[in-house]
Amino acid sequence: xxxxxxxxxxxxxxxxxxxxxxxxxxxxxxxxxxxxxxxxxxxxxxxxxxxxxxxxxxxxxxxxxxxxxxxxxxxxxxxxxxxxxxxxxxxxxxxxxxxxxxxxxxxxxxxxxxxxxxxxxxxxxxxxxxxxxxxxxxxxxxxxxxxxxxxxxxxxxxxxxxxxxxxxxxxxxxxxxxxxxxxxxxxxxxxxxxxxxxxxxxxxxxxxxxxxxxxxxxxxxxxxxxxxxxxxxxxxxxxxxxxxxxxxxxxxxxxxxxxxxxxxxxxxxxxxxxxxxxxxxxxxxxxxxxxxxxxxxxxxxxxxxxxxxxxxxxxxxxxxxxxxxxxxxxxxxxxxxxxxxxxxxxxxxxxxxxxxxxxxxxxxxxxxxxxxxxxxxxxxxxxxxxxxxxxxxxxxxxxxxxxxxxxxxxxxxxxxxxxxxxxxxxxxxxxxxxxxxxxxxxxxxxxxxxxxxxxxxxxxxxxxxxxxxxxxxxxxxxxxxxxxxxxxxxxxxxxxxxxxxxxxxxxxxxxxxxxxxxxxxxxxxxxxxxxxxxxxxxxxxxxxxxxxxxxxxxxxxxxxxx
Numbered sequence: 001x002x003x004x005x006x007x008x009x010x011x012x013x014x015x016x017x018x019x020x021x022x023x024x025x026x027x028x029x030x031x032x033x034x035x036x037x038x039x040x041x042x043x044x045x046x047x048x049x050x051x052x053x054x055x056x057x058x059x060x061x062x063x064x065x066x067x068x069x070x071x072x073x074x075x076x077x078x079x080x081x082x083x084x085x086x087x088x089x090x091x092x093x094x095x096x097x098x099x100x101x102x103x104x105x106x107x108x109x110x111x112x113x114x115x116x117x118x119x120x121x122x123x124x125x126x127x128x129x130x131x132x133x134x135x136x137x138x139x140x141x142x143x144x145x146x147x148x149x150x151x152x153x154x155x156x157x158x159x160x161x162x163x164x165x166x167x168x169x170x171x172x173x174x175x176x177x178x179x180x181x182x183x184x185x186x187x188x189x190x191x192x193x194x195x196x197x198x199x200x201x202x203x204x205x206x207x208x209x210x211x212x213x214x215x216x217x218x219x220x221x222x223x224x225x226x227x228x229x230x231x232x233x234x235x236x237x238x239x240x241x242x243x244x245x246x247x248x249x250x251x252x253x254x255x256x257x258x259x260x261x262x263x264x265x266x267x268x269x270x271x272x273x274x275x276x277x278x279x280x281x282x283x284x285x286x287x288x289x290x291x292x293x294x295x296x297x298x299x300x301x302x303x304x305x306x307x308x309x310x311x312x313x314x315x316x317x318x319x320x321x322x323x324x325x326x327x328x329x330x331x332x333x334x335x336x337x338x339x340x341x342x343x344x345x346x347x348x349x350x351x352x353x354x355x356x357x358x359x360x361x362x363x364x365x366x367x368x369x370x371x372x373x374x375x376x377x378x379x380x381x382x383x384x385x386x387x388x389x390x391x392x393x394x395x396x397x398x399x400x401x402x403x404x405x406x407x408x409x410x411x412x413x414x415x416x417x418x419x420x421x422x423x424x425x426x427x428x429x430x431x432x433x434x435x436x437x438x439x440x441x442x443x444x445x446x447x448x449x450x451x452x453x454x455x456x457x458x459x460x461x462x463x464x465x466x467x468x469x470x471x472x473x474x475x476x477x478x479x480x481x482x483x484x485x486x487x488x489x490x491x492x493x494x495x496x497x498x499x500x501x502x503x504x505x506x507x508x509x510x511x512x513x514x515x516x517x518x519x520x521x522x523x524x525x526x527x528x529x530x531x532x533x534x535x536x537x538x539x540x541x542x543x544x545x546x547x548x549x550x551x552x553x554x555x556x557x558x559x560x561x562x
Contacts, residue, residue, distance in 0.1 A: 039510035039511055039513070039514045040514055044511060044514040044515055045478065047510075047511055047514075048471065048474060048475055048478060048511060048515075049475075051471045051503060051507070051508065051511070052471055052472065052475045054503075055433070055434055055465075055468045055471060055472060055502065055503075056433040056434070057433070057434050057435070057436060057472055058433060058434070058435045058436070059435070059436055060429075060435050060436060060437035060438070060454065062438070062450050062453070062454070063450070063453040063454065063457060064449040064450055064452075064453045065449055065450075065451075065452030065453030065454075065455070065456050066449075066452065067445065067448050067449050067452050068417075071417075072414070072417045072418070072555070074146055074149070074150040074152075075150035075151065075152040077414070077551050077552045077555055078143075078146060078147060078150060078152050078153075078549075078552055079549030079552055081137075081147065081152075081153040083549055084137055084138060084139040084143075085137070085138055086135060086136065086137050086138075087100075087105045087106075087111075087113075087114045087117075087136050087137070087138050088105075088113075088114055088117035088118055088121070088134060088135060088136035089135060090121070090133045090134060090135035091121040091122075091133040092121075092130070092131050092132055092133040094127065094130045094131070094132045094133070094327065094331070095132060095133045095134060095135050095331070096132075096134055096135070096155075096156035096157055096324075096328050096331045096332055096335075097134075097135040097136075097137060097155045097156050097157070098117075098134055098135070098136045098137070098155060098156065098157040098158065098159060098318075098332075098335075099137055099139050099144040099147075099148075099155045099157070099158045099159070099160075100113050100136055100137070100138060100139070100158075100159045100316075101138075101139075101140060101141045101144075101159065101160050101161045101232065101316065102138050102139070102140060103161065103186070103291060103293055103294065104159070104183075104184065104316060105136060105137075105138035106138065109293075109297045109351040109352050110351070111351070112184060112344075112347060112348050112351045112353060113136060113159070113183070113184075113339075114136065115344070115347060116335075116338065116339045116344050116347075117134050117136045117335075119338075119344075120133070120134055120335055120338050121133040121134060123338075125331075125334055125338075127327055127330045127331055127334065128327055128330075130327075132327075132331045132334075134331070134335055137155070140230060140231075141160035141161050141162075141165045141231075141232050142165070142227075142229055142230035142231065142232075142235075143230065143552075144158060144160065144165070145160070145165045145168055145169055148169050148172075148174055148321060149168070149169060149172040149174065151174075154174070154321060154322050155321055156320065156321060156322070156324050156328050156332065157179070157318060157319060157320055157321060157332045158176070158318075158319045158321050159183055159316050159317065159318045159319070160232065160316070160317070161186070161232035161233075161291070161314040161316060162188075162232050162236065162312055162313070162314045162315070162316075162317070163178075163181075163312065163317050163365075164232065164235055164236070164239070164312070164366065164371050165232070166178065166317060166319045167365075167366065167367055167368035167371055168368040168371050168372055169319070169321070169368070170368050171367065171368025171369050171371070171372060172368070174321065174322060175320075175321065175322055175323060176319045176320075176321055177319060177320040177329075178317060178318075178319055179318045179319060179320050179329075179332050179333055179336050180317060180318040180336035180339075180340075181315065181317050182315035182316065182317065183315070183316040183317070183318050183336065183339050184315070184316050184339070184344075184345070184348040184353040184354060185313070185315050185348070185353055185354040185355070185356075185357060186291050186292055186293050186313070186314040186315060186316065186353055186355075187291070187292045187309045187313055187314060187355070187356045187359050188232070188233045188236045188237070188289060188290070188291055188292070188309065188310060188311050188314055189289070189290060189291070189292055189295065189307045189308050189309045189310060190207070190209070190212060190223070190287050190288075190289060190307070190308045190310055191280075191287055191288055191289070191290045191295055191301060191305045191306075191307055192207065192212075192286060192287035192305060192306055192308065193286055193287065193304060193305055193306075194304060194305065194306055196221065196286040196287065197305075197306045197308075200212070200215060200221070203215075203220075207306075207308050208308065208310065209237070209240050209241060209244050209310045209311075210244050212287070213241060213244060213245075213258070213262050216262055216265040216266070217261050217262065217265060219265060221286050221287065222265075222267050222268075222284065222285055222286045222287075223266065223267075223285060223286060223287045223288060223289075224266070224267065224268035224269065224270055224276050224279055224280070224285045224287075224288045224289075225237050225266070225269060225270070225276070225288065225289045226269070226270050226271075226272065226273055226276055226289060227269065227270070227271055227272075227556065227559065227560045228374075228375055228378055229375055229379075229556065229559055229560075230271070230272075230556055231272075231273065232291075232314060233273075233289045233290065233291060233314075234289065235371070235374075235375070236289075236310070236311035236312060236314075237289050237310070237311065238259075238374055238375075238378055239311065239312075239363065239366055239371070239374055240310050240311040240363060241258070241259060241262055242255045242258075242259060242374060243255075243363050244258070245257075245258025245259060245262075246258070250366070250370060250374065251370065251373055251374065251377060256377065256381060259377070259378075259381060260381055263381065263382050264386060267284065267285070268284070268285060268539065269382070269560055269561070270288075270541075270560070271541050271556055271557055271560050271561075272541070273290065273294070275539075275541050276288050276289075278536075278539060279539040282539060284539065287305075290307075291314055292307060292309065292352070292355050292356055293351070293352035293353050293355070294352070295307050296352045296355060297351075297352045309356055309359045311361060311363060312361045312363055313359065313360075313361055318332065318335075318336050320332050379420075379559065383420065383422060383423065383488065383562075386486060386487060386488050387422050387423055387424065387484075387487050387488070388420065388422075388423040388424070388487065388488050388489075388490055388561070388562050389423065389424045389425075389426075389440060389477060389480050389481070389484070389487045389488070389489050389490070390419075390423060390424070390425055390426070390489075390490040390491070390492060390561075390562060391425075391426040391427070391428055391440065391473040391476050391477060391490075391491055391492070392412065392425070392426070392427045392428070392492045392494065393428045393429075393430065393466075393469040393470060393472075393473045393491060393492065393493045393494070393495075394408060394412070394427065394428070394429045394430075394455075394458065394494045394495075395408075395429075395430060395431075395464060395466065395469075395493075395494060395495035395496060395524075396429045396430065396431050396458050396459065396460050396461070396462075397430070397431040397432075397460060397461070397462055397463055397464040397496075397498075398431070398460055398461050398462055398463070399460075399464060399496050399498060400460040400495075400496055400524065401460035401461070402460075403525070404460075404496055404524035404525045405458065405459075405460045405524075407524055407545055407546075407550065408458075408494050408522075408524050408545070409455055409456070409458060410550075410551065411494065411522065411545060411550055411551060411554050412451075412455045412494070413452060413455055413456075414551050414554075414555075415551065415554040415555060415558050416448065416451055416452065416455075418555050418558040418559050418562065419443050419448075419558060419562050420443065420562045421442075421443055421444060422442075423442075423443050423562055424440050424441060424442050424443060424480065424484075424487070425438070425440065425441070425443045425447060425451060426438050426439055426440035426441070426473075426476055427451060427454050427455070428469055428472050428473050428476070429458060429469070430464070430465050430466065430468055430469035430472075431460075431461060431462030431463060431464065431465070432462040432463045432465060432501055433462075433465065433468075434465060434468050434469050434472045436472065436476070437454040438450055438451055438454050439476070440476055440477075440480045463500050463501040464495075464496075464498050464499050464500050464501055465499070465501035465502035465503075466493070466495055466497075466498075466499040466502075467499060467502055467503040467504060467505055467507065467508050468501070468502035468503055469493070470491065470493065470508060470512075470519065470534075471503060471508060471511075473491050474491070474511065474512075474515060474517060477489040477491070477515075477517060478515070489515075489517045490517065490518055490520065490561060490562070491517055491518070491519045491520070492519075492520045492521075492522065493519055493520070493521045493522070493531070493534065494521075494522045494524065494545075495521070495522075495523065495524070495526065495531065496523065496524055496525050496526045496527065497521075497523055497526040497527030497528065497529075497530040497531045498526075498527055498530070499530070505530075505533065505534065509537060512534075512537050512538065513537060513538070516538055517538065518535075518538045518539065518540035518561075519534050519535055519537065519538065519540050520535060520540045520541055520542070520543075520557065520561065521534050521535045521540070521541075521542045521543070522542075522543045522545050522550075522554065523542065523543065523544055523545055523546070524545045524546065525546060526544070526545070526546070528542065528544055541557060543557060
């Protein structure tokens with residue numbers, strides 16, 4: 001009986017302890033949740049100051065470097081052409097090489113031109129008694145145009161998404177003869193949430209670029225678009241917007257003022273369509289730009305968004321490039337005719353092309369000089385109303401020694417040509433501790449010289465306190481924004497992604513979310529997943545610097561964001 005009594009008491013104690021532990025666990029979890037939730041816009045400053053106070057922050061000794069005032073060498077920045085895959089190999093010695101935009105030379109529904117090319121080669125067509133073939137290389141329209149304009153690698157033919165790129169090739173002095181105005185049909189469009197689309201229709205009567213720009217001017221609509229230096233759809237939107245503001249003069253004062261107002265309310269400009277799609281998934285955007293062929297092949301979009309076409313059509317024109325032989329021109333002409341056969345146009349429709357056939361652009365043809373000037377205007381004016389303040393956070397820990405450090409220095413020294421004189425720049429480095437190498441200041445010639453000097457003097461040693469470096473960068477940005485509140489803050493982290501000192505990502509994640517500062521990451525021999533996690537918090541891009549096109553990638557990133 002005594003044993004049973006003892007057993008009952010012990011059991012009761014165990015139950016009480018168990019429920020006490022569970023309750024304590026619930027309370028602790030709840031408190032942890034509260035702790036994380038407590039980092040809000042209202043109290044973020046106190047949290048930031050508290051974290052900053054725990055970091056040993058040194059001040060670097062400023063030293064000027066020799067700046068290079070020569071314009072950037074586009075050919076040098078471009079990677080080896082073999083970085084871009086050949087999707088159809090030539091089968092004969094007499095052939096033409098065609099650069100094609102990726103929506104026609106990928107996999108699955110994006111493989112239309114690959115199928116046409118393979119069948120053309122299998123048919124063994126002849127020109128002047130010789131069997132001929134095609135070689136097709138998949139490369140984005142903007143990048144392909146850079147190769148051709150720079151002369152680094154010039155194909156025999158080029159089929160970009162739209163005619164804008166052909167016009168810019170012509171304007172550069174390279175011959176670009178239009179062989180076919182249309183290989184397969186496509187249309188760019190605004191992809192808008194159904195609910196928001198209905199609201200726009202109720203208020204404005206219809207949805208088009210004009211109504212969207214009007215709604216954006218009133219902060220009623222949040223839209224993202226892609227880099228007009230690299231993206232056909234992004235370039236098309238830029239020209240369509242300028243045309244909306246002033247049809248008679250796309251580069252006149254009226255158009256420029258309209259663009260500045262439009263751009264000041266654009267929350268997000270993406271380097272790539274993939275980055276923009278990821279941002280859209282977060283629900284932060286009411287709409288974005290996309291080609292119809294991609295939209296119709298995306299079930300997640302078709303169910304929740306409405307597609308509204310805009311701008312010039314994306315009908316994949318085909319150009320003969322350079323001073324090619326008559327034989328090569330005949331091959332290109334023959335291939336263009338072959339692609340128009342019913343079988344291949346039906347295949348195109350099956351893959352999502354040749355839809356919205358009734359759509360016709362209201363915009364007149366735009367020459368290459370105007371297009372290049374519009375791109376330049378975009379670069380100069382996109383941040384005019386809200387300048388960028390950016391802090392570079394560079395990893396100088398021992399694990400960066402050697403090739404990673406050399407590549408990081410090269411990235412910064414070559415990439416700084418694209419930082420933009422209207423912006424303000426700072427530089428922070430970290431290993432065991434954190435150093436402010438360059439306080440934030442306008443990126444004039446003086447600051448540029450200090451930036452170059454600071455980068456050239458970087459040396460690798462010690463541990464890795466990545467998140468301490470980010471905290472210091474955020475403190476610099478917060479202090480700068482007190483003086484200049486109407487700016488856009490950015491952080492660029494250049495690292496191998498490993499962290500073994502200081503704060504953790506979990507500790508600072510709420511702070512990053514509260515301040516909503518995009519953190520772009522560039523990885524050198526890196527733990528890319530760790531860096532991508534940092535960038536994904538506020539929909540920023542992450543770049544793998546181990547590939548041979550890192551300078552070109554960083555140039556494009558800086559061109560868009562700075």
